[in-house]
Amino acid sequence: MQIQFVQRDGGSGLVRDSMTSGRPWMGSLICMWTMGALSFASPERGSAQGMAQGVPPPPNAKAIKCKDRPIPQLVDVTEKAGIHFTHSSAPEARYIVESMSGGVLLLDYDRDGWLDIYFTNAPTLEDVQEGKKATGALYHNNHDGTFTDVTEKAGVGTPCVAMGGAVGDYNNDGWPDIYVTCLGGNVLYRNNGDGTFTDVTKQAGVTDGRWSMGAAFGDYDGDGFVDLMVTNYVDFDLYHPPKFGSGLTCKYMGVDVQCGPRGLKGSGDSLFHNNGNGTFTDVSKKAGVDDPATYYGLTTIWADFNNTGRPDIYVANDSTAAYLYRNDGNGKFTDIGLESGTALGEDGHEQAEMGIAIGDYLHTGRPSLAVTDFALDNTPVYRNDGNWNFEDVSYSSGVGLVSVPWVKWGIAFVDLDNDGWLDLVTVTGHVYPQVDQLASGAKFREPKLVQYNLGDGTFCDASDQSGPAVQQPRVSRGLAVGDLFNDGNMDLVVEDLVGSPMLLRNPGVAGRHWVSFELAGTKSNRLAIGARLKIVVGGITQTEEIHSGGSYLSQHDLRVHFGLGAATKVDTLEVRWPSGAIDTMKDLPADQFYAVLEGKGIVPPEQIRPHY
Amino acid sequence: MIRILIAVLTAVLLGPTTSAQSAQKTFEGASESLKNGDYAAAEKGFLEVLKAEPQNVGALGNLGVVYSRTLRYARAIEVYKQALRISPREKGILLNLGLVYLKQDDYEQARSYFQRLHRSDPRNAQAGNLLATCLVYGGEPAAALELLKPLAASHPEPATLYLLGVAYSRSGQTQAGEKVFAKLLSDGSTKAQASFLLGQAYYDSARFDDAAQAYKSTLEVDPNFPNVHRELGKVYISLRQNEQAEKEILEALKRSPDDPTTIYLLGALYVQIERYAESIPYLEREVKLTPDAWAGAMFLGKAKQKLGEHQAAVTYLQQAAQLNPDEPSIFYLLGNSLKSLGRNEEAKVAFQRVSELHANSLNREKKTLEELHVAGTR
Numbered sequence: 001m002q003i004q005f006v007q008r009d010g011g012s013g014l015v016r017d018s019m020t021s022g023r024p025w026m027g028s029l030i031c032m033w034t035m036g037a038l039s040f041a042s043p044e045r046g047s048a049q050g051m052a053q054g055v056p057p058p059p060n061a062k063a064i065k066c067k068d069r070p071i072p073q074l075v076d077v078t079e080k081a082g083i084h085f086t087h088s089s090a091p092e093a094r095y096i097v098e099s100m101s102g103g104v105l106l107l108d109y110d111r112d113g114w115l116d117i118y119f120t121n122a123p124t125l126e127d128v129q130e131g132k133k134a135t136g137a138l139y140h141n142n143h144d145g146t147f148t149d150v151t152e153k154a155g156v157g158t159p160c161v162a163m164g165g166a167v168g169d170y171n172n173d174g175w176p177d178i179y180v181t182c183l184g185g186n187v188l189y190r191n192n193g194d195g196t197f198t199d200v201t202k203q204a205g206v207t208d209g210r211w212s213m214g215a216a217f218g219d220y221d222g223d224g225f226v227d228l229m230v231t232n233y234v235d236f237d238l239y240h241p242p243k244f245g246s247g248l249t250c251k252y253m254g255v256d257v258q259c260g261p262r263g264l265k266g267s268g269d270s271l272f273h274n275n276g277n278g279t280f281t282d283v284s285k286k287a288g289v290d291d292p293a294t295y296y297g298l299t300t301i302w303a304d305f306n307n308t309g310r311p312d313i314y315v316a317n318d319s320t321a322a323y324l325y326r327n328d329g330n331g332k333f334t335d336i337g338l339e340s341g342t343a344l345g346e347d348g349h350e351q352a353e354m355g356i357a358i359g360d361y362l363h364t365g366r367p368s369l370a371v372t373d374f375a376l377d378n379t380p381v382y383r384n385d386g387n388w389n390f391e392d393v394s395y396s397s398g399v400g401l402v403s404v405p406w407v408k409w410g411i412a413f414v415d416l417d418n419d420g421w422l423d424l425v426t427v428t429g430h431v432y433p434q435v436d437q438l439a440s441g442a443k444f445r446e447p448k449l450v451q452y453n454l455g456d457g458t459f460c461d462a463s464d465q466s467g468p469a470v471q472q473p474r475v476s477r478g479l480a481v482g483d484l485f486n487d488g489n490m491d492l493v494v495e496d497l498v499g500s501p502m503l504l505r506n507p508g509v510a511g512r513h514w515v516s517f518e519l520a521g522t523k524s525n526r527l528a529i530g531a532r533l534k535i536v537v538g539g540i541t542q543t544e545e546i547h548s549g550g551s552y553l554s555q556h557d558l559r560v561h562f563g564l565g566a567a568t569k570v571d572t573l574e575v576r577w578p579s580g581a582i583d584t585m586k587d588l589p590a591d592q593f594y595a596v597l598e599g600k601g602i603v604p605p606e607q608i609r610p611h612y
Numbered sequence: 613m614i615r616i617l618i619a620v621l622t623a624v625l626l627g628p629t630t631s632a633q634s635a636q637k638t639f640e641g642a643s644e645s646l647k648n649g650d651y652a653a654a655e656k657g658f659l660e661v662l663k664a665e666p667q668n669v670g671a672l673g674n675l676g677v678v679y680s681r682t683l684r685y686a687r688a689i690e691v692y693k694q695a696l697r698i699s700p701r702e703k704g705i706l707l708n709l710g711l712v713y714l715k716q717d718d719y720e721q722a723r724s725y726f727q728r729l730h731r732s733d734p735r736n737a738q739a740g741n742l743l744a745t746c747l748v749y750g751g752e753p754a755a756a757l758e759l760l761k762p763l764a765a766s767h768p769e770p771a772t773l774y775l776l777g778v779a780y781s782r783s784g785q786t787q788a789g790e791k792v793f794a795k796l797l798s799d800g801s802t803k804a805q806a807s808f809l810l811g812q813a814y815y816d817s818a819r820f821d822d823a824a825q826a827y828k829s830t831l832e833v834d835p836n837f838p839n840v841h842r843e844l845g846k847v848y849i850s851l852r853q854n855e856q857a858e859k860e861i862l863e864a865l866k867r868s869p870d871d872p873t874t875i876y877l878l879g880a881l882y883v884q885i886e887r888y889a890e891s892i893p894y895l896e897r898e899v900k901l902t903p904d905a906w907a908g909a910m911f912l913g914k915a916k917q918k919l920g921e922h923q924a925a926v927t928y929l930q931q932a933a934q935l936n937p938d939e940p941s942i943f944y945l946l947g948n949s950l951k952s953l954g955r956n957e958e959a960k961v962a963f964q965r966v967s968e969l970h971a972n973s974l975n976r977e978k979k980t981l982e983e984l985h986v987a988g989t990r
Contacts, residue, residue, distance in 0.1 A: 056852045058886045245784070247981045248751060254786060254817055262974070263981040293971050321970060338947065338963035339956075347914070348944025348966055 057378065061395035063402055066452050066460035072417055074450070074492065074504040076469035081503050082146045083117075088134040089475075089498040090124040092433055094244040096260040097183060097236055098124055099431045100213065102409075102477025103164020103553030104495035106484075107176045109154070109191060111609040113518075113593070114141035115482045115557055118178060119495055120162035128238050133158040136180075145485060156180075156197050159187035161238075164299075164478060164553020168217025168226045170204070171278055172526040174610035179228065181212035181553065183236065193610060205280045210267040211236050216549030218302030218311045219525050219578050220287075220327055225274035226525045226548070229289070229313055231297025232267035234260055253440060257432045262319050266294035269315065273331075288325070288333045289313060295320035299356045301550045302530060303367050306388055309580055311530050314342070316353035316371055326388065341390040342369060342382045351377055355479070355552035359413030360543040361422040361453055365534070367545060370399065370424060372408035372552065375442060379403040379411070379426065383457075398458045399424060399451060406446045407431055410479025410552040414490045418512035418563030420542060421453035427494050427552075429475035445473030448494070469504055476502075482557025488514040488591055490561055495554075513564040513590035519546060520608035522598040523579040530578040533560050537567045564590050635664045639671060646674055654678050669699045673708065680712055683872065685904040686935075688712045703729060710742060716904075719750035730759075737767040744775050751980065753782035764792075770802050774809040781817050789813075804834035808843070815847055823847045841867065842874050845881075854885050872901040872908075880911045888915040899928070906936035910945065917949050925949040940969040 090098040101122035106115050116139060123134040135157040139147035151157040160182030167176050175191035185207045189197035201207050210232040217226035242264060245256025249263030268291040272280035284290035291297065296318040302311040310327040317323065321343040325333035337343030345351045352374035358367050366384035373379065378400035382390040394400030406428040413422040428446040435442040450466040451459040464471055478495035485491065489508035495501045508514075515535070519528035527546070534543045544560045564570070570588040577583070577598050585601050588594065595605040642657025655678045661671040672695035679688035692709040695702060710725035723746035729739040740763045747756035756779040764776045773796050780789030793813060796806040811826035827844040830837050842864035848857035858881060864874045879894030895912040902908065913928035929946040936942065947962035 056884065058884075059854065060886065242981065249977060249981060251784065254781070254784075254819075256784065259981065263977040265978055266974070293967070293974070295974075320974065321967065338944070338966055339951065339959065341948075344944060344966075348941045350970065 057395055057401050057404065061401040062398040062458065064398045064454070064458060064460040066462040066465060069452065069460075070417065070509045071452070071462045071465045072489070072506050072508055073467040074470055074506055075467060076472075076502055077145070077505045078500060078503045080145065082148065083139060083501060083503055084149070085119045085121075085137040085139075086500050087119070087121055087495065087497055088123050088127065090126070093431070094258055095125045095241045096234065096258045096264075097122070097161070097211075097238070097241070099258065099497065100233070100477075101161075101163045102495045102497045103162075103181070103551075103555075104410075104478035104480045104493050104501065105165050105167055105178060105555035106480045106482040106493060106557050107167040107178065107555065108141075108558075109138070109176060109178075110140065110195060111175065111611070112141075112143075113605060113609070114143050114486060115484050116141050117147065117480075117484075117493055118156065118165070119501060120164055120180060120478070120553075122161045122163065122183070125238065125241060128161060134161075136162055141484065143486075150195065153195060154197050155199075156189055159189070159199070160185055162187075163211075163213050164215070165555065166215040166217055166228075166549040167527075167555045167558065168228070168529060168548045169526040170217070170226055170228070170274060170280075172225065172521075174520070174526055174608075176527060176558070179206070179215050179217070181215050181230065183211040183238070185209050186212050186215070186230065200278070204278060205282070206230075206272050208232065208270050212270075213298050214300035214315070214549060214553055216300050216302050216313075216547070217525075217529055218313070218548060219274075219530055220271075220302070220311055220313075220333075221273070221331060222310070222578060222580070223274075223276065224521070224523055224525055224579065225276045226527075226529055227274045228270075228272040228280060229300050229302065229315075229549075230270040230272070231300045231315055231317075232269055232291075233296050233298065233318070235265040235267050235294075252432055252434070253438055255432075255434050255438060257434050261296040266291075266296050266320075268292060268294050269297050269300075283331065287331060288335070289323070291315075291323070293320075295323075298354050299550065299552055301356050301358055301547055303358050303545055303547065304530070304532065305367060305384060306386070307366070309576070311578075314356060314358075314369065316356050318354060319352045320350055322351075322353050322371070336388055340388045341392065345377065345380060346392060351380065355409050355411045355426075355554075356550050357411040357413045357424065358545075358547060358550060359422045361413055361424075362457060363421075363541055363543075365541065365543045367543075370411055370413065372403075372411045372426060375407045375430070376404060379408060393457065396458075398454075398460060402449060402451065402461045402463065405442075406449070408449075409477045410494065410554055412479055412481045412492075412551050412556060414481040414492075415514075415561065415563035416450070416490060416506055417452065417509045418489070418514045418565065419453075419455075419509070420537065420540060420563045420565045420567075421455050423453050424451045424459055425449065425479065425481070425492060426451075427474075427476035427479045429477065429497060443473060445475055447471045447473055448476065467504075469502065474502070475499070477552055478554040479551045480554045480556050481551075483516060483559070483561060486593070488516070490557075511566070513566070513568055515562050515564060515570055515588060515590050516593045517560045517562075517573070517575075517596055518558075518593065518605065518608065519560070519575065519596045520598065521577060521579070523581065524577040524598055527558055528577065528598070529558070532576040533562075534572075534574040534576075535562055535570050536572040537562075537564050537570055559593070631664060635661050635668070638664075639668075642671075643674060646678060651678050651682050655682075667698050669695045669702060669705070672698070673702070673705050676705070676708055676712075680708065680715075683902040683904060685712050685716055701732065703732065707739070707742075710746075714742065714745065717749070719746040722746050723750060737763060737769070737772070741772055741775060744772075744779070748775060748779050748782060753779045757783060770796060770805055770809060774813065778813050778816060781813065804830050804837045807833065808837060808840060811840075811843060811847070815843070815850070818850075820847050820850045824851065839864070839868075842871070842877065845877060849877075849881060849884070854881065857881055870901070872898050872905070875901070876905070876908050876911075879908065879915075883911045883915050883918075886918070888918045891915045899931075904935060906932045906939065906942070909935065910939070910942050913942075913949070914945055917945060917952075922949045922952045926953065937965075938969060938972075940966045940973075943969070 105118040119137045121134040121136040137151045138154045140150045159180045163181045165180040175193045178189040180187045188201045190200040213233045214231040242259035250259035271284045273283045299316045312327045313325040315323040324337040324342045355372040357370040368384045369382040378394045380392045381394045383393045407430045410427040416423045426449040430444045448470045475498040480493045489506040492504040521528045573585045575583045595608045597603045645653035658671045658675040676688045676692040695705045706725045706729045710722045713722035726743040730743045744756045744759045760776040777789045777792035807830040811823045814823035824847045841860045845860035861878045876898040879891045882891035898908040909932035913925045916925035932942045943962045943965040947959045950959035
């Protein structure tokens with residue numbers, strides 16, 4: 001049987017956009033367009049960091065401008081405050097390790113009732129290779145609007161190639177300790193209570209040794225000692241870095257940039273259980289949080305998402321799915337990120353998650369999340385609907401559209417105007433200095449975002465109404481919020497990757513009241529990390545938890561601040577301690593700082609603070 | 613008795629010849645039907661031939677063409693592979709099989725067949741172009757350049773030059789790419805074509821404003837240039853200019869009302885801009901026209917999900933998943949709909965697949981960078 005002629009399928013009619021009527025064959029063109037339709041609206045496919053394919057804003061995406069409300073003018077008081085720290089930077093940022101540092105920690109290290117500030121620092125790659133270090137800084141609050149650099153005295157200047165950190169009292173002696181995350185070995189500084197710190201990393205067993213980024217203390221097993229969750233980013237060799245501009249994942253809009261994180265090998269995460277004797281045990285694998293997929297871990301935070309009384313863990317992963325680890329109560333965790341709706345963007349696209357804000361911005365009693373990510377992708381706002389269900393309300397809340405153009409890092413829910421509703425602040429700054437060459441309009445230096453909670457699930461944008469300092473284009477990374485001047489208004493400390501940080505003083509809104517709580521555990525961990533506070537004021541309930549870590553590799557004020565609007569007292573305060581105990585207090589006058597001791601209620605502050 | 617014997621002997625001796633002649637006739641008839649676009653008749657005819665002669669490579673190959681023309685790619689692949697098992701070096705089959713994969717953007721699969729074709733005939737420009745296409749869009753522009761440079765020198769056709777330009781751009785040699793595109797544009801006889809190609813190249817490089825300009829130039833030179841409204845619509849989608857995108861795609865649809873790609877685009881756009889109810893008729897039509905295309909089914913599933921019709925959503929998303937088991941979004945959407953229906957265990961499986969696919973993608977990227985000897989890891 002002879003073989004018949006087989007009609008070739010390469011001519012006309014083969015492909016949807018092939019030529020008919022005798023035009024030259026353009027069969028190759030069938031490759032031009034993919035039926036992978038998710039990509040057809042995203043210009044970022046195949047780019048380097050921030051591989052996320054942002055879904056375009058829907059037509060009903062809101063951008064609500066704030067109007068008819070007082071907006072506090074945030075003032076840059078950095079210079080006036082005597083802060084002279086500068087972060088090391090490499091002008092071209094040819095390596096990813098030169099773009100990621102900049103967490104800032106607020107802590108009252110000397111327990112004098114005033115917040116101090118710790119800035120992290122990392123040398124450039126060139127400096128590392130030449131054996132040079134970069135010095136962080138600890139600034140003591142002088143109580144008069146100024147700060148003094150006490151780094152040398154404290155002994156916390158040059159821990160490592162530092163990224164960020166967290167504050168916790170690991171030995172329950174009442175003195176807050178600092179854990180600094182680093183590339184090549186983290187550092188646990190034990191607070192000696194005399195203005196100095198000692199590096200106790202080795203004996204504590206919490207070095208890790210990889211490229212650590214996020215850290216957060218939390219007591220997952222309720223034994224009264226805070227444990228430590230640490231995330232790791234990329235498996236990076238400082239002496240054999242990936243070549244700038246090579247490969248698909250080292251390009252951004254056609255321009256050569258630093259490689260990664262996609263394309264580079266990731267690193268797993270660590271959970272260290274506090275043994276209660278100054279040492280920790282690595283229980284990462286046993287607990288199920290070791291991240292065998294080696295996603296690119298960034299910020300992490302503990303929070304009781306479902307009111308079980310046990311803290312869960314959220315891990316923001318860069319360019320890969322986030323983790324939401326449900327605490328199963330037996331030393332084990334289950335990742336329910338995908339099922340809960342908090343792991344990915346709409347349609348399941350991976351986002352470059354970097355920083356985490358957590359707060360009950362809706363007064364439901366459940367903490368919701370807002371997570372920062374890359375340019376041309378919106379800040380997801382995962383509204384906690386209960387029972388482990390979260391809905392991304394980014395665009396419908398008004399947060400998303402405003403956030404799209406920027407590369408976003410530190411983020412915080414904070415009541416800036418003391419009206420009793422949590423507002424949202426985001427700091428930004430691009431990754432690639434090279435964007436300045438592009439015609440796209442993207443810039444390396446970017447402004448901050450300030451969005452006010454309208455009390456109905458939406459936020460209005462006041463970024464260009466909050467003072468010139470907010471609009472100043474910068475390359476920011478860490479953000480920590482706290483009442484630095486003890487005036488009842490929440491201020492902002494921003495650490496920049498390039499140049500000096502920014503202390504933004506918040507003058508608040510006249511006539512609005514507030515209250516602040518500093519807690520101390522007895523059965524619970526000393527700094528009461530994980531405690532949940534619920535206040536009722538004129539029929540309105542606000543809830544807050546004490547968190548270690550968060551924002552972008554940063555640490556907020558561990559005191560819990562509530563804005564009260566026009567109310568002059570708190571009707572009820574209920575504290576659910578990590579131990580499970582509940583203390584209730586009533587009729588607390590506003591505009592005061594309260595010290596709360598587990599089992600005792602309101603006490604004089606001296607009773608909860610140790611002394612030199 | 614003798615008569616019966618003669619009859620039997622005649623039947624035995626002439627039987628196979630008669631049956632062969634019959635199969636030949638059927639084959640010729642089916643081929644004629646194929647030529648005339650009567651695919652149903654062609655399919656029937658070739659299936660009949662194969663019943664009598666299961667190893668008939670010609671019938672298998674042409675049946676593959678029928679399936680391909682009627683957008684039943686999975687079946688086309690099946691019969692082409694069957695043909696190749698019988699005749700592994702049959703160039704026509706290798707080409708057609710590669711093209712079917714290419715139509716579905718499966719560059720990896722397509723490449724292996726074009727590679728075989730190219731090896732057997734290195735001077736064949738078509739095979740070279742197709743292989744280069746797979747290399748360019750499969751993330752190996754450097755390898756594509758090696759192939760395209762001599763090809764462009766010996767066969768400087770628009771398609772080859774275009775591919776060369778894209779390969780240069782994708783490998784970071786932007787200036788060289790621009791030079792090639794300029795050459796394309798300077799050939800007056802192919803100005804519309806060249807502008808169109810340039811539009812595609814710009815689109816591919818995410819230079820959407822430039823792409824829009826190039827397509828508009830195409831329209832200026834030749835208002836009836838095929839598919840330019842559709843491509844312009846795609847650009848506007850990427851520019852997030854939804855109104856203009858809709859306008860262009862509707863124009864494209866007016867000109868080619870049965871083009872599944874355009875129908876799909878409009879449906880997907882409507883989903884993207886949350887006009888879910890409006891998307892349904894287009895996507896349903898597209899799914900009927902291209903039963904092997906996963907993206908339409910996926911978007912239809914998403915639209916149904918957003919309209920709260922989770923059962924229907926699951927049906928379409930499962931269909932999409934079967935057609936493309938490697939697309940994470942499908943499984944993510946599927947997981948969400950299953951969750952909404954309370955089918956939590958099934959939802960878990962779907963989500964697990966999402967994680968697997970993400971992990972695979974990560975590993976592939978790491979491998980690529982390592983192979984380029986640029987990943988400096990411990």
